[in-house]
Amino acid sequence: MPEAPFEPRIVAFLCRWCAGAGADLAGTSRIAYPSNAIPIRVNCSGRVEPEWVMEAFRSGADGVLIGGCHPGDCHYVSGNYKTRRRIYLLKKLLGELGIAPERVRLEWVSATEGAKFARVMKEFVVQLKELGPLSVGRDPLSVNRGPSSEHRESVVAERQRETRVGT
Amino acid sequence: MSREPLTVDRNPSAVDRDPSSVNRNPSAVDRRPSSATDHGPRTTDHGFRTTGRGPRIGVFVCHCGKNIATTVDVERVVEALASYPGVAYAARHEYMCSDPGQDIVKKAIKEHRLTGVVVSACSPSMHETTFRNAAEDAGLNPYLVEIANIREWCSWVHNDPVTTDKAIRITRAMVEKVKGNHPLVPVEVDHAVKCLVVGGGISGIQAALDIANAGYEVLLVERSPSIGGRMAQLSETFPTLDCSQCILTPKMVEASRHPRIRLLTYSEVSEVTGYLGNYHVKIRKKPTYVDPDKCNLCGDCVAACPIRVPSEFDQGLSERAAIYIPFPQAVPSSYTLDEVNCLGLNPLRCSECSKVCTVGAINYDMREELIEEDVGAIVLATGYDLYGKEMMGEYGHGTVPDVIEGLEFERILSAGGPTKGEVRRPSDGKVPKEVVFIQCSGSRDPELHKSYCSKICCMYTAKHALLYRHNVHDGTAYVFYIDIRAGGKEYEEFVVRAMEDERILYLRGKVAKVFRDGDKVMVWGVDTLTGKRIEVAADLVVLAQAMVPSAGTEELARKLHIACGGEGFLKEAHPKLRPLEALTAGIFLAGAAHGPKDIPEAVAQGSGAAAKAIAILAAPTLTHSPEMAEVDEDLCSGCAVCVPQCPYSAITPGDVAHVNELLCEGCGTCVAACPSGAMRMKNQTDAQVKRMIQVALDVEPVEVGRA
Numbered sequence: 066m067p068e069a070p071f072e073p074r075i076v077a078f079l080c081r082w083c084a085g086a087g088a089d090l091a092g093t094s095r096i097a098y099p100s101n102a103i104p105i106r107v108n109c110s111g112r113v114e115p116e117w118v119m120e121a122f123r124s125g126a127d128g129v130l131i132g133g134c135h136p137g138d139c140h141y142v143s144g145n146y147k148t149r150r151r152i153y154l155l156k157k158l159l160g161e162l163g164i165a166p167e168r169v170r171l172e173w174v175s176a177t178e179g180a181k182f183a184r185v186m187k188e189f190v191v192q193l194k195e196l197g198p199l200s201v202g203r204d205p206l207s208v209n210r211g212p213s214s215e216h217r218e219s220v221v222a223e224r225q226r227e228t229r230v231g232t
Numbered sequence: 233m234s235r236e237p238l239t240v241d242r243n244p245s246a247v248d249r250d251p252s253s254v255n256r257n258p259s260a261v262d263r264r265p266s267s268a269t270d271h272g273p274r275t276t277d278h279g280f281r282t283t284g285r286g287p288r289i290g291v292f293v294c295h296c297g298k299n300i301a302t303t304v305d306v307e308r309v310v311e312a313l314a315s316y317p318g319v320a321y322a323a324r325h326e327y328m329c330s331d332p333g334q335d336i337v338k339k340a341i342k343e344h345r346l347t348g349v350v351v352s353a354c355s356p357s358m359h360e361t362t363f364r365n366a367a368e369d370a371g372l373n374p375y376l377v378e379i380a381n382i383r384e385w386c387s388w389v390h391n392d393p394v395t396t397d398k399a400i401r402i403t404r405a406m407v408e409k410v411k412g413n414h415p416l417v418p419v420e421v422d423h424a425v426k427c428l429v430v431g432g433g434i435s436g437i438q439a440a441l442d443i444a445n446a447g448y449e450v451l452l453v454e455r456s457p458s459i460g461g462r463m464a465q466l467s468e469t470f471p472t473l474d475c476s477q478c479i480l481t482p483k484m485v486e487a488s489r490h491p492r493i494r495l496l497t498y499s500e501v502s503e504v505t506g507y508l509g510n511y512h513v514k515i516r517k518k519p520t521y522v523d524p525d526k527c528n529l530c531g532d533c534v535a536a537c538p539i540r541v542p543s544e545f546d547q548g549l550s551e552r553a554a555i556y557i558p559f560p561q562a563v564p565s566s567y568t569l570d571e572v573n574c575l576g577l578n579p580l581r582c583s584e585c586s587k588v589c590t591v592g593a594i595n596y597d598m599r600e601e602l603i604e605e606d607v608g609a610i611v612l613a614t615g616y617d618l619y620g621k622e623m624m625g626e627y628g629h630g631t632v633p634d635v636i637e638g639l640e641f642e643r644i645l646s647a648g649g650p651t652k653g654e655v656r657r658p659s660d661g662k663v664p665k666e667v668v669f670i671q672c673s674g675s676r677d678p679e680l681h682k683s684y685c686s687k688i689c690c691m692y693t694a695k696h697a698l699l700y701r702h703n704v705h706d707g708t709a710y711v712f713y714i715d716i717r718a719g720g721k722e723y724e725e726f727v728v729r730a731m732e733d734e735r736i737l738y739l740r741g742k743v744a745k746v747f748r749d750g751d752k753v754m755v756w757g758v759d760t761l762t763g764k765r766i767e768v769a770a771d772l773v774v775l776a777q778a779m780v781p782s783a784g785t786e787e788l789a790r791k792l793h794i795a796c797g798g799e800g801f802l803k804e805a806h807p808k809l810r811p812l813e814a815l816t817a818g819i820f821l822a823g824a825a826h827g828p829k830d831i832p833e834a835v836a837q838g839s840g841a842a843a844k845a846i847a848i849l850a851a852p853t854l855t856h857s858p859e860m861a862e863v864d865e866d867l868c869s870g871c872a873v874c875v876p877q878c879p880y881s882a883i884t885p886g887d888v889a890h891v892n893e894l895l896c897e898g899c900g901t902c903v904a905a906c907p908s909g910a911m912r913m914k915n916q917t918d919a920q921v922k923r924m925i926q927v928a929l930d931v932e933p934v935e936v937g938r939a
Contacts, residue, residue, distance in 0.1 A: 072394075076925055082815060083795070089355045092384025100390035100398045103405065103928035104381070105921065106356070108859075111877075112900030112913065120922045124929040140793050140816065141899035142879035151904065176815065177797045183389070 073127035073193035075102035077186075078117065080110045082140035083175050084132025090179030098186040101193075102130060110134070110171075111144025115155040118169055122201075128168045128193045132182070135173040145173070165196055165204040287411045288320035290346040291403060292337050293382075294328035294353035300387040305396040309352065309382075312400045318411055320344050329359050337363060338370035348376040348410035352403040354383040357806075373415030375858065375915060380406035405924040412920035418855035419893050423509030424606040427845045428453065429613060430501055430788065433461020434480060434831060435823025436613035437487050438838030439845070443611075444492040446842075448849045451605055452487060453515055454497045455784075456544070458562035459484055461615055462824075465545060467645035467653075469831060470695040471726035477561060477648070484563040496603065497564060500784075504791050505880075507897060508818035509608045509854040519598035521577065522555070524566035526593035529557070533567060533585035533594065541573045543650075547640045549658055550650035555585045555594075559648060569594065609818045609845035610792070612802060613838060614785050616824035619674040619682060619778035627673065627746040627775060633659040634753050635746055635773040637673075638692060645699050655703040657772045660751070664707065664771030667700055668755045669693045670743050671713040674778035682778045684799060687828035689776035690717045694730040696774060701734045709736045710768055712743050712757050720830065739766060746773055779828040794819055801827045812840045820844045859915050860896040861903055863889050867910035874902035874911050 079085040085106050091098065107113060110133025118129045131152060133145040149171065156166035170189050174182045196204065291313040295301040306324050314322035321344045325333040328351060340346060349372065351363045356379035364374035382399040390398065425448055429440045432454030440452045452459065463469075464484075466476035487493050496517055503514040537553035545558040554573040557566070575582035577596045586594040621637050622630035634657045636644075647653040657664045671693050674681040690713065697709040716738075718724040730736050743757040752769040759766050781800045789796045794814040795803040802821050805813040812820050820841035823834040848854065865888045872885035882895035883902060889911070891902075900913045909918065 074929055076928055086357070086815070089357065089381075089384040092355070092388040095388055097389050097391065100386070100392055100394050103398065103401045104385050105405065105924055105928065106381075107900065107916070107921075109899035109901060112904055112916070114904045114918065114921075116918070117921055117925060120925050121929065124926045126925075126929055137790050138793065138795065141897055141901065142793065144879070144899045144901045147877060147901050147905070176795045177803055 071194060071198055073101055073190060073196075073198070074125060075128045075130055075189065075193070076121040076126050077102040077104045077130040077132065078107055078110065078113045079104050079130075079132040080112075080134060080140070080144075081106055081108050083134035083138065084110070084172070084182065086176035087132070087174040087178045087182040090176065091182045092179075094179045096180055096183040098183040099190045101190050102186060109139065109141045109144035110148040111139075111141065113148055113151075115151055118152075118155060122164065122168070122199060125199075127196070127199045128170065128189060130185070130189055131169070131171045132174050132185075133171070135175055138173075138175060163201055163204055164199065167192060167196065168199065168204075287318040287347050288345060289318050289348045289350060289407050289410055290337065290340045290344060291316075291319055291322040291407065292328050292333075292340075292349065292351045292353075293322070293324040293403070294333070294351065295324065295326045296328075296354060296383055296387075297326065300353070300383050300399075303387045303391045303395045304382060304399045308396050309399050309403060313352075313403055313407070316404055316407060319407060320346060328353050329362055334362070334366040337366050341367060341370035341372045346372060348372075348378075348407075348413060350378055350380055350403060350406045350410055352380040352382050352399065352406070355379070355381045355385070375416040376410060376413050378406050378410050378413070401928050401930075405928045408923040408927050409916070409920050412917060412923070413915045416858035416914060418858050420853045421509055421856045421894055423848065423851070423854050424511070424608040425449070425849050426451065426605065426607045427609050427611065427849060428501075428511070428513055428605070428607040429611045431461070431613035431615055431823065431825065432456075432459030432487075432495075432497065433613060433615045433823060433834070434463045434483070435615070435834040435838035435841075436461070436611065437483050438835045439611045439613060439820075439822050439842040440487055440493050441483065441490065442839050442842035443845055443849070444490045446846045446850075448492065448846065450490075450493045451513075451515070451607065452493055452495050453499050453501060454495075455500055456558065457498050457520065457566075457568040458558045458564070459487060459495065459497060460559075460561075460563065462639070463831060464559060464561075465547070465639060465646075466642045467647075467649070468695065468699060470691045471720075471722045473695070473699075475647075477646075481561045481563075484561070488563045495564060498568060499603070501788060501791065502602075504610070506606075507856075507880075508816075509848060509851075511607050511610055511818065513605055513607055513610075515603040515605070517601040517603055519571070519600055520566065521569035521571070521574075521595060521598045522567045523593045523595055524564050526591045527566045528591055528593075529565060529567070530590075531557075532588040532590070536584040536588040538582065538584060539573050539575065541570075546643045546650050547637075549640055549643055567593075609820065609848045611820045611822055611838075611841045611845055612788070612792075612814070612825055613822040613834075613841070614788060614802075614825040615782045616779045616828070617782045619780045621673075621775055621777060623681065624673060624775065624777075625680075626744065627670070627773070628748075632746060632748050632753060632773075634664075634771065635775065637775050637777045638689070638696070641696055641774045642692075645696070645703070653703075655700055655707075662771065663704055665704065666768060666770045667697075667707060667709050667772045667774065668743075668753075668768050668770040669697055669709065669711045669774045669776065670746075670755075671711065671776045672742075672778075673775035675776075676714060682780070682799060684778075684828070685717060686776075686779040687717070688779070688830045690715075690727065691720070691723055691830065693774075693776045694718075694727045694736075697736040698730045698734050701736065709734075710755075710770075711736060711738045712741060712755075713738060714740070714742065720832075741766070779824060781825055785825055792816065792819055801825065812837060812844055818848060856894065857898060858893075860893060860898040860913070861891050861900065862912050862914055863891055864910045864912060867908050869908055869910070871907065873905050873907060877902045877905045 139145040152171045310324045364377045367377045380403040440450045499517040502516045506512045533555045534553045539554040540551040542548035543550045543552040555569045643649040675686040718727045739759045741758040741760040745756045755768040757766045797803045804811045822838040822841040868888040880895045882892045884890045903911045903913045
């Protein structure tokens with residue numbers, strides 16, 4: 066029997082006011098996206114602890130999505146900025162551990178961006194399929210094994226993207 | 233079925249202090265109630281029933297008619313949950329939110345002595361309150377009830393073999409959360425009994441009057457020197473052709489004289505902090521440099537002022553001095569010295585206005601005032617602007633003379649306008665004999681401009697054309713339209729009157745190009761009903777520009793932490809059922825700031841928002857969600873890492889940190905930052921979320937380590 070194709074397993078932490086409401090809107094608007102992620106609602110993306118991301122990886126997740134409000138739009142004023150800092154540091158650490166930092170995705174999705182939420186989900190699943198199942202220390206792009214130029218580029222691009230959004 | 237007394241270990245510290253207490257050890261299986269001894273799940277009238285020690289969670293899965301049941305095998309979800317550790321009862325219903333559905337929940341709580349409830353249904357934003365109230369009726373603390381969203385987040389967006397599996401995982405994760413939930417009691421909060429209304433247009437005025445008439449103090453903040461808004465600029469209103477100012481000014485006067493309305497014109501909201509019932513607002517009141525109590529409106533200062541700039545009120549069709557009153561009926565009735573255009577507020581450079589002011593009303597030393605107030609609720613009625621005609625490349629980027637927008641034509645038609653109500657075109661003052669009105673200019677054009685319909689343009693264009701024909705009897709009016717959308721009381725009749733009685737030529741089609749040719753404006757279009765190309769050598773072209781949110785709407789929304797939709801209009805909490813509320817409690821929306829609207833709708837929404845605000849102001853106390861941060865004083869080292877994390881300054885540092893439960897909004901940012909695990913989020917502890925994660929990802933049916 067042929068092996069079933071790899072389906073990444075994802076945990077999505079969604080803030081109640083923006084990303085969660087955006088996911089609600091994707092539902093109301095019936096915008097289909099892959100069913101790989103199990104969503105967990107939090108009040109604010111600032112509540113998301115880096116340990117939760119590690120717990121998810123430990124429990125078998127191939128990727129973790131964190132959805133918050135756009136910079137400046139946080140329902141709790143500034144929680145999303147704190148998330149950004151924490152997740153940025155976490156990503157650096159993940160690279161050191163041999164887990165591709167791309168497995169953690171921080172996205173700003175507003176309550177009106179149902180289509181964006183669906184798009185992010187689709188993109189993330191495709192990206193994780195390319196990365197393959199998580200195997201600590203063996204991710205193709207891990208820093209441990211010498212970062213490839215692609216990896217460096219993607220990190221730089223992501224950093225630029227985040228800085229642009231933030232300022 | 234076993235009938236042991238309830239022995240749930242509800243000691244939170246045992247769960248939270250030591251992560252190892254969340255037992256991932258396989259031996260935990262032994263502590264699981266064995267389904268063999270309980271003879272497995274058994275069917276009851278409504279579903280399955282299992283028994284066991286420890287937590288006794290009830291799971292209630294909703295079909296939502298076909299909304300969930302089409303893609304999720306509800307029966308399988310119930311089966312999978314019935315056999316799940318800690319679940320004492322699982323049932324399903326066609327509509328769990330219906331009375332019979334809620335009765336199932338209530339009955340099960342009593343009969344099965346449930347210690348928690350998970351309703352697997354639609355988004356918690358829909359029915360969380362419904363089921364929490366139902367549980368309370370049945371004697372269960374409402375905070376032991378959680379909603380697993382398997383509709384918006386699952387059944388509506390997926391249709392594959394694992395959709396049911398995802399629904400099961402979402403529900404199981406929620407069961408794990410409820411196992412760790414504690415009964416909580418909402419915090420009672422006192423509140424301010426004053427309301428802030430932002431925007432002094434008709435919608436804001438109506439809201440302010442309704443709230444003040446109900447007996448509450450109102451702060452009415454308006455950015456420009458006078459209240460009145462867009463309605464004050466209009467000539468007549470459709471469909472009755474009432475004089476706009478004549479019906480508006482009594483309301484303006486009433487607002488200005490009302491003992492409970494404090495009018496703050498030429499003012500802007502600079503900062504808003506706080507929460508429902510207790511918003512603290514800072515308002516910047518710009519200096520007008522004229523003392524309204526002394527000013528006797530003689531107007532000598534205007535004649536003396538050497539400066540002339542385009543008048544905002546007349547849409548730039550006339551000029552005003554640097555010291556001005558926007559229009560004669562302005563409220564408050566006083567002059568304003570516009571510091572941007574004044575030669576310098578300096579007697580050494582120019583003090584012409586001050587010299588001629590016999591009553592000494594002009595004071596160059598007036599300074600900006602910062603007004604701080606506590607309000608219980610906020611109504612936003614910040615209105616609209618027109619989409620700039622400079623954006624309309626096909627119609628000459630606003631550079632072709634005599635191509636004007638709707639509001640400019642309103643001023644031309646107004647008795648108090650730049651032409652004293654005579655229809656004359658701006659370039660040379662000639663009476664235009666051929667006028668072309670272009671509807672949907674910037675609206676309904678997703679490729680180039682705005683995709684939405686601006687709603688009022690069909691009506692005001694009909695009014696414009698009709699008033700033009702009343703003014704210029706031998707004139708010809710053409711209207712280019714895509715569709716006529718005249719939904720409203722006596723609106724259709726009004727358009728028909730314009731078409732038939734006034735012989736206005738309605739041409740169905742878009743205008744492709746507008747350009748200057750001599751002293752004419754050439755309009756190239758097409759009549760799609762006859763298929764013929766149309767060319768009109770017009771004297772005047774009026775563009776029915778799209779409505780956009782007024783400048784600064786987005787900035788204000790940011791200050792209040794509420795959302796704007798894609799087009800920048802303020803976003804309501806629910807498009808159908810909560811159209812007057814922002815997602816943030818205590819903030820209400822009225823008028824065109826929320827979306828294109830005509831006057832009756834803006835007034836109705838103003839009154840509606842007022843009623844919502846009054847409900848808050850009239851409440852003896854408000855309740856505050858108890859799902860917030862708390863400190864475990866045994867663990868806290870007093871490091872104060874949490875203190876700067878809090879956006880509400882709710883944490884006081886000390887030997888141990890202290891959380892002010894009135895200020896804490898429950899975001900949990902401090903919890904994530906605490907290095908010693910001393911800061912905890914009530915009913916969303918680390919241990920709870922970690923269990924949720926494990927369960928969400930578990931391949932096999934989950935082994936439980938009961939905390």
